[in-house]
Amino acid sequence: MKTGAKITVRGIVQGVGFRPFVYGLARRYGLAGSVRNDSLGVEIVAFGEAGALDAFVQGIRQEHPPAARIYELHVEPMAFEARDGFAIDASAVREERFVPLSPDLATCTECAKELFDPNDRRCRYPFINCTNCGPRFTIIRDIPYDRPKTTMSSFAMCADCEREYHDPADRRFHAQPNACPVCGPQVRLLDPSTGSGQAAAGQEMACEDPVGKAVEMLAAGKIVAVKGLGGYHLACDATSDEAVGALRSKKYREDKPFAVMMRSLDEVAKYCVLDETARELLTSVRAPIVLLDKRAALIEKAAGPGGPALQSSGHAALSKEVAPLQRRWGVMLPYTPVHHLLMAGAARPLVMTSGNVSDEPIAFRDDDALERLRGIAEAYLVHDREIRTRCEDSVTTVFRGRPYVLRRSRGHVPEPLRLPLRAPKHILAVGAELKNTFCLVRDDMYFMSHHIGDLEDVKTLEAFEDSLAHLKKLLYVEPEVVVYDLHPDYLATKYALALEGVERIGIQHHHAQVLSCVADNFWGDEAAVDERVIGVAFDGLGYGDDGHIWGGEFLVFNALESRRVAHLDEVPMPGGAKAIKEPWRMAVAHLCAVFGDGVPALGIPLTEALDEKTWDLLVQMMDKGVHSPPTSSMGRLFDAVSAIAGVRQAVNYEGQAAIELEYYTDPAVEEAYEFGVAQNELGRLVISPRPMFESLVEDVRRGKPLKELSTRFHNGVAGMIVAVCERIREAEGLETVALSGGVFQNRYLLGRAYELLEAAGFRVLVHSRVPANDGGIALGQALHGAAVLRGRE
Ligand SMILES: [Zn+2]
Numbered sequence: 001m002k003t004g005a006k007i008t009v010r011g012i013v014q015g016v017g018f019r020p021f022v023y024g025l026a027r028r029y030g031l032a033g034s035v036r037n038d039s040l041g042v043e044i045v046a047f048g049e050a051g052a053l054d055a056f057v058q059g060i061r062q063e064h065p066p067a068a069r070i071y072e073l074h075v076e077p078m079a080f081e082a083r084d085g086f087a088i089d090a091s092a093v094r095e096e097r098f099v100p101l102s103p104d105l106a107t108c109t110e111c112a113k114e115l116f117d118p119n120d121r122r123c124r125y126p127f128i129n130c131t132n133c134g135p136r137f138t139i140i141r142d143i144p145y146d147r148p149k150t151t152m153s154s155f156a157m158c159a160d161c162e163r164e165y166h167d168p169a170d171r172r173f174h175a176q177p178n179a180c181p182v183c184g185p186q187v188r189l190l191d192p193s194t195g196s197g198q199a200a201a202g203q204e205m206a207c208e209d210p211v212g213k214a215v216e217m218l219a220a221g222k223i224v225a226v227k228g229l230g231g232y233h234l235a236c237d238a239t240s241d242e243a244v245g246a247l248r249s250k251k252y253r254e255d256k257p258f259a260v261m262m263r264s265l266d267e268v269a270k271y272c273v274l275d276e277t278a279r280e281l282l283t284s285v286r287a288p289i290v291l292l293d294k295r296a297a298l299i300e301k302a303a304g305p306g307g308p309a310l311q312s313s314g315h316a317a318l319s320k321e322v323a324p325l326q327r328r329w330g331v332m333l334p335y336t337p338v339h340h341l342l343m344a345g346a347a348r349p350l351v352m353t354s355g356n357v358s359d360e361p362i363a364f365r366d367d368d369a370l371e372r373l374r375g376i377a378e379a380y381l382v383h384d385r386e387i388r389t390r391c392e393d394s395v396t397t398v399f400r401g402r403p404y405v406l407r408r409s410r411g412h413v414p415e416p417l418r419l420p421l422r423a424p425k426h427i428l429a430v431g432a433e434l435k436n437t438f439c440l441v442r443d444d445m446y447f448m449s450h451h452i453g454d455l456e457d458v459k460t461l462e463a464f465e466d467s468l469a470h471l472k473k474l475l476y477v478e479p480e481v482v483v484y485d486l487h488p489d490y491l492a493t494k495y496a497l498a499l500e501g502v503e504r505i506g507i508q509h510h511h512a513q514v515l516s517c518v519a520d521n522f523w524g525d526e527a528a529v530d531e532r533v534i535g536v537a538f539d540g541l542g543y544g545d546d547g548h549i550w551g552g553e554f555l556v557f558n559a560l561e562s563r564r565v566a567h568l569d570e571v572p573m574p575g576g577a578k579a580i581k582e583p584w585r586m587a588v589a590h591l592c593a594v595f596g597d598g599v600p601a602l603g604i605p606l607t608e609a610l611d612e613k614t615w616d617l618l619v620q621m622m623d624k625g626v627h628s629p630p631t632s633s634m635g636r637l638f639d640a641v642s643a644i645a646g647v648r649q650a651v652n653y654e655g656q657a658a659i660e661l662e663y664y665t666d667p668a669v670e671e672a673y674e675f676g677v678a679q680n681e682l683g684r685l686v687i688s689p690r691p692m693f694e695s696l697v698e699d700v701r702r703g704k705p706l707k708e709l710s711t712r713f714h715n716g717v718a719g720m721i722v723a724v725c726e727r728i729r730e731a732e733g734l735e736t737v738a739l740s741g742g743v744f745q746n747r748y749l750l751g752r753a754y755e756l757l758e759a760a761g762f763r764v765l766v767h768s769r770v771p772a773n774d775g776g777i778a779l780g781q782a783l784h785g786a787a788v789l790r791g792r793e
Pocket residue numbers: 107108109110111112129130131132133134
């Protein structure tokens with residue numbers, strides 16, 4: 001029977017090759033009709049045999065291009081009309097209405113093939129792309145998403161490119177960044193040693209093939225700055241101790257791990273333990289950095305993976321300087337044509353780390369980047385396609401077969417998370433301070449921003465303001481409500497409080513954190529926002545309702561309210577912010593709480609190294625409460641244990657002491673240290689680390705190996721989580737536990753706590769799509785805002 005249908009598709013369906021896909025599918029099923037973009041997505045009318053139409057609709061759902069996201073697909077029956085073939089109606093309606101935009105997409109397989117095909121006109125062209133791949137978010141200046149509104153506007157297409165662009169059957173039909181060697185952007189290699197005055201970046205190196213020359217330099221152990229999709233990378237040979245060591249010392253990044261780019265999944269498998277989820281992540285259009293267990297990494301051996309065996313198979317070991325004292329390598333596959341060319345030429349893994357000094361935001365504007373990377377890179381591989389929006393690589397790992405995102409940025413943004421709670425008004429959630437991201441909400445779409453960075457200075461605040469203005473424009477969001485963290489010193493909070501003409505809603509740090517975990521796992525319908533859940537929020541610091549620094553918290557909460565039901569006992573942070581940089585201070589504070597005046601006589605390396613003057617000074621500070629804010633932080637407890645165990649007394653980056661302590665865990669160790677739990681006068685459970693410290697000090701005195709100390713501590717914390725949750729379950733009748741906060745980036749702790757909670761009959765929520773660290777907080781804030789507004793309707 002011949003019939004017809006009007007099919008409307010909502011979601012990310014523009015700029016991702018959707019219409020050519022529909023065209024091909026219609027022809028496959030012998031259907032007539034047309035497809036066009038409309039102001040909300042794509043509209044299709046199709047006519048033909050009923051069975052073929054059904055198969056066609058099924059095909060749209062199941063076979064759509066990898067970058068497309070279908071939110072809604074609506075089929076409306078129509079009477080049969082006789083039409084001539086299937087047409088793409090290119091004259092899209094261009095009302096000024098919101099259309100979801102695509103994130104940047106990794107180079108597709110077809111483009112990668114053409115890139116190395118000597119007969120293709122784009123052979124070795126570093127900017128090859130099509131509707132299935134290439135830059136999007138990072139080049140968009142304004143909407144609607146059309147070439148003149150992107151940083152490709154200055155390149156006029158040649159006749160060949162123009163023909164592809166207008167041919168509905170072509171893979172490059174309406175590919176806005178379409179380009180070729182004749183008409184598109186070009187790469188150049190600059191020599192910074194020749195820079196002066198106006199041409200501070202240096203002169204162009206005379207060479208036929210800038211990428212080839214860069215490869216030569218990388219192979220010779222040089223550091224090359226590479227302009228990529230969302231910013232500059234610093235690249236060097238990951239198998240060379242000299243090259244990686246030089247990069248480390250020049251970048252002032254003493255221990256922080258570097259990401260490594262590898263040629264193929266096969267190469268990754270030589271160095272890392274790879275499962276199905278990790279394979280999918282690495283090869284996805286998002287192409288994130290994936291943290292994967294080092295193959296054959298032994299905790300006793302600080303050497304690179306595999307050693308001789310790898311070398312004999314033709315794969316050199318990665319330099320141990322790449323990720324010292326880490327159990328995992330951070331690995332990604334090439335995701336732009338420039339990367340593909342570099343990797344094919346270098347034929348070895350390359351370090352690809354953000355082009356910045358220390359913890360500054362990634363460099364992305366040419367003049368700024370080249371100035372900042374001076375003295376680090378020995379050549380700059382640049383190009384003339386401008387990056388509109390800085391966007392760092394996303395970072396993820398795998399937990400129990402699901403992605404576990406640690407940084408949600410390039411490849412994700414500006415794709416929204418869709419939650420079942422619709423916001424009646426536009427909302428802005430400004431996020432926290434460290435690893436800041438913000439969130440804009442319209443309807444049921446929660447748009448998390450790209451990674452902004454640590455919002456601690458004017459430079460990052462400017463990046464925050466610029467990104468906010470840009471995303472508001474692209475997404476047609478004009479916030480009427482702003483949600484903020486209660487910390488009065490956060491720049492994001494100050495920004496929110498200074499906004500005029502908007503309603504302001506504050507929410508406590510850890511409430512927003514555990515709520516972000518619920519949002520990440522949103523189940524069922526809207527009613528889930530009312531369900532009360534046990535939240536375990538373990539992080540470095542967050543401003544508490546009582547003005548103290550919290551961070552080892554058990555909350556009973558829903559989207560509207562939260563109640564602190566248990567927390568780690570407070571100790572002073574002697575020296576305030578200094579105690580974060582110097583974990584030995586937290587060790588002294590905790591030991592003091594347990595052993596009092598007996599600390600100097602404990603006879604462990606930490607106290608032996610402590611001179612009398614320092615000890616006196618610290619005790620006085622803590623006694624008088626000078627520069628010693630009280631804290632219940634779990635992150636700081638990890639720091640203290642790390643220092644006492646002898647792992648690290650001072651850190652070069654946030655969380656280092658805890659990360660290195662995790663390095664020494666060993667699943668074969670079953671014993672656990674004890675924690676005490678007692679109810680205080682407010683009816684809250686207060687968790688005492690006293691018995692844990694007594695055993696730890698005893699074990700250090702006896703010279704127990706590090707893996708015993710570390711694992712017993714981790715097991716102890718996991719056991720304590722379950723014990724406290726069981727008491728809360730008894731009192732409140734709650735079965736669901738959400739694990740959130742930066743401490744849960746610790747895979748050993750997360751895994752252990754999950755298993756024990758599950759065995760005790762709890763339903764456990766962990767993060768997947770947004771980070772457990774402060775980078776996810778804006779989502780919890782936003783959901784809270786939406787819940788408050790709904791409550792009023
Ligand atoms: Zn492509």
